[in-house]
Amino acid sequence: MKFFSTFLAAVFVALLSVVGTMAQTSDQVISAIQSFITASSNLNAEVTPLNAVTFATMGFVIADGFNNITSAVNTFNAEFSPATPAYPDDAALAVVDVLTTFVEVHQDLLNVVIGKHSLAAMFGLTAPIAAALRALEAVVDTFAFALINLIPTESGPATEQVNALSVTFANATTTYDS
Numbered sequence: 001m002k003f004f005s006t007f008l009a010a011v012f013v014a015l016l017s018v019v020g021t022m023a024q025t026s027d028q029v030i031s032a033i034q035s036f037i038t039a040s041s042n043l044n045a046e047v048t049p050l051n052a053v054t055f056a057t058m059g060f061v062i063a064d065g066f067n068n069i070t071s072a073v074n075t076f077n078a079e080f081s082p083a084t085p086a087y088p089d090d091a092a093l094a095v096v097d098v099l100t101t102f103v104e105v106h107q108d109l110l111n112v113v114i115g116k117h118s119l120a121a122m123f124g125l126t127a128p129i130a131a132a133l134r135a136l137e138a139v140v141d142t143f144a145f146a147l148i149n150l151i152p153t154e155s156g157p158a159t160e161q162v163n164a165l166s167v168t169f170a171n172a173t174t175t176y177d178s
Helices: 001-018 026-047 060-077 091-116 119-124 127-150 153-177
Strands: none
Touching: 026 060, 026 091, 026 127, 060 127, 091 119, 091 127, 091 153, 119 127, 119 153, 127 153
């Protein structure tokens, strides 16, 4: 099971590296965000069924999954160019639509992880999860600010989404730092 999830994560990061080298068009940014949505959704599917019996052997998937998403977003962040012109209105709207979906899916994941805190504490996994959460929040913030610069006509709605996600990140990190 661990090999399969590690293999999928490696393929995901490699795919984003290829996409990231060209990540300047709105379609490429949308595709990357959709990949982040898929990764978050897949991690949620792995984390949701964890319980007191399975957490001891599978609880590591939370920190590992966050670290894999962090690597993918970080790779993509490295490819943003300040020279990229702002996207037209229709593209900006499409970016905000997919960003909204990402925020919803990621908030769902973070809320599930918050709910698993007592299990993580029982098995001594709160510190690695907290570290993974902080690292992920940092790269998502970097991504969001670069993205907002590309969609000035939709910066208000995009900023609202980013702020909403920041609140959920803060709740998760506060929970795991305690």
